Amino acid sequence: MTHFNFRFALNTFIAVLLFLSATGPLQAADTTKVTIGEEYWHNSKLLGAARKYQVSLPERYEGNSRKYPSLYIIDSDFHFLHVASSIKHLTRMGKLPPMIVVGVATLSDFDYVYHTTWQHSNPKEQSAEYGGIKTFNNYISNELIPIIDKAFRTNNQRAVAGYSLGGLFVLNNYLDSTSKFNAFLAMSPSVWFDNMSIVQRFKQIPTISRDVSNLDKAGNKRLFISVANEQGMGVAELVTAIKPKFKDNSNWAFVSIPEENHFSTALPALLKGLEFLAPNYGMDAGELLALGDYNAALNYFESLQQQWGGFQIEWLQAYQFAKYVFWSEQTNKIGEILKSIQSRFPDAHAQIAIQLANGWLKKNQLEKADALIAQVKLAAKKMPEWYKAKADLLTAQGKPELAKALYLRANELAKQSKWSAWEVNGLKP
Incomplete structure (x- = not known):
């Protein structure tokens, strides 16, 4: 049985107090208001x-x-x-x-x-x-x-x-x-x-x-x-x-x-x-696996469009869908998958292509990642995720200086779109 170490806890508490008294409170310039609306x-x-x-x-x-x-x-x-x-x-x-x-x-x-x-x-x-x-x-x-x-x-x-x-x-x-x-x-x-x-x-x-x-x-x-x-x-x-x-x-x-x-x-x-x-709204990659092939997954997405709030493939659904494609070993069908996405969910085509490219990057399949990134370059020119994926590709290709400018561009676009801090931070290399 684990026992509570009172002496250690007391010493830690005193150390924290001493640190705070030495450093003083953060100045107003170091604070940011968290707003929900x-x-x-x-x-x-x-x-x-x-x-x-x-x-x-x-x-x-x-x-x-x-x-x-x-x-x-x-x-x-x-x-x-x-x-x-x-x-x-x-x-x-x-x-x-x-x-x-x-x-x-x-x-x-x-x-x-x-x-x-x-x-x-x-x-x-x-x-x-x-x-x-x-x-x-x-x-x-x-x-x-x-x-x-x-x-x-x-x-x-x-x-x-x-x-x-x-x-x-x-x-x-x-x-x-x-x-x-x-x-x-x-x-x-x-x-x-x-x-x-x-x-x-x-x-x-x-x-x-x-x-x-x-x-x-x-x-x-x-x-x-x-x-x-x-x-x-x-x-x-x-x-x-x-x-x-x-x-x-x-x-x-x-x-x-x-x-x-x-x-x-x-x-x-x-x-x-x-x-x-919004009943049964949104499945993760593991739950999508149980549905079957990619057509079954896209049919599920389409069924959600009948709900009160409708359905669009957001970045998280695109991320989960890309994981599902890799986990279900359907990467040999990526071409036809993207063609189906373009027909059924055109607004999500670029986002899903980028997430699939990220999957290839994790597997160090740089040529395949490059092809997907290039395929949606025009459609995704205002998407921070595209610049992040391209920068990650350049980094993997040993071109860090070229990648740096794209990381900065991704960060700039995210801030213009008022992304949350955690999302902006995720764009860093």
């Missing part, structure tokens, strides 16, 4: 006041002209940081499609309650504390969304997420036939409000079946509901009402998280909701 204010005509919102963009957003799905999170002063950072991390790890995260701020407890509720149907329970949900929904739909769509490259895939009363707002928005959202994440929604009147409203929606050939707008919407170890939320009654409405349909899900309470469930519920929007 940006905060904005604007004057809302519909609400008649200054309003705040936050935006977190996907990594590598600056280096392309793509349009992205967006996720709006209600009560964002409470939720934005963990939502935006979780999505950024899961996207980086290949578990989610990249998306723009928009935080819809509520500026106080009163502001939050008022703008996520309607007025009680029972006159005895009516209060000035409630009743602003219609106005707030109008603000988001007709003022905030146009601001976001104009300033950032969004597509028509929009999700809205909310927790507690924010979850009630999400459910209400789902029932709104004019909603500009097509995915709804209601985490521990406050169904109890107004004597659970929203349950009766859900009972009135038509039955939605996946068997129809052309799903209408309601059928194409996705709904996620979760509940933790909570009493009196009304979620059980809501789920009972909803189940008969979604026959054989994968566009809704209910998840119980009994190990969490009302306050601890926000992040776990969000992760479940994101998984619902």
Whole structure:
């Protein structure tokens, strides 16, 4: 059994203190702020006041002209940081499609309650504390969304997420036939409000079946509901009402998280909701092996395009796919593989060619690597990865001076595209 060495730990602690006291704290010039997004204010005509919102963009957003799905999170002063950072991390790890995260701020407890509720149907329970949900929904739909769509490259895939009363707002928005959202994440929604009147409203929606050939707008919407170890939320009654409405349909899900309470469930519920929007998204090289040949792998990629957020081969998927090609011993088919990629995923052709070239470089097959790098030179002239691969090739060929200029160019392009520090550092020899 290993014993804790108290004397060693104490001496180490003292040594660290002495070092810090001798060197002093780092100066301001040596510090850099770590940011997950940006905060904005604007004057809302519909609400008649200054309003705040936050935006977190996907990594590598600056280096392309793509349009992205967006996720709006209600009560964002409470939720934005963990939502935006979780999505950024899961996207980086290949578990989610990249998306723009928009935080819809509520500026106080009163502001939050008022703008996520309607007025009680029972006159005895009516209060000035409630009743602003219609106005707030109008603000988001007709003022905030146009601001976001104009300033950032969004597509028509929009999700809205909310927790507690924010979850009630999400459910209400789902029932709104004019909603500009097509995915709804209601985490521990406050169904109890107004004597659970929203349950009766859900009972009135038509039955939605996946068997129809052309799903209408309601059928194409996705709904996620979760509940933790909570009493009196009304979620059980809501789920009972909803189940008969979604026959054989994968566009809704209910998840119980009994190990969490009302306050601890926000992040776990969000992760479940994101998984619902992108099930089985992204396999590593080992998992791709189980699918079969490269056509099976590309068929899998194409199947992901039907998900809410769609699918494009990002750098990580390209890296994993290239590993898969080598591991599955399909390198003799690289020519036809790239031809198929050019046809089915043209935007990923250069990225995959570069990753395959990196595979040849690791095997010291310099001529094969050189051929692939040269093949995509024009298409990849703004890609830092291309300059890095070419520089690595020149280094392997014994031309370090020529390689140095290309390493610098790769670094320069990455910084222009606002790559993360870890990505920029990875471009060094």
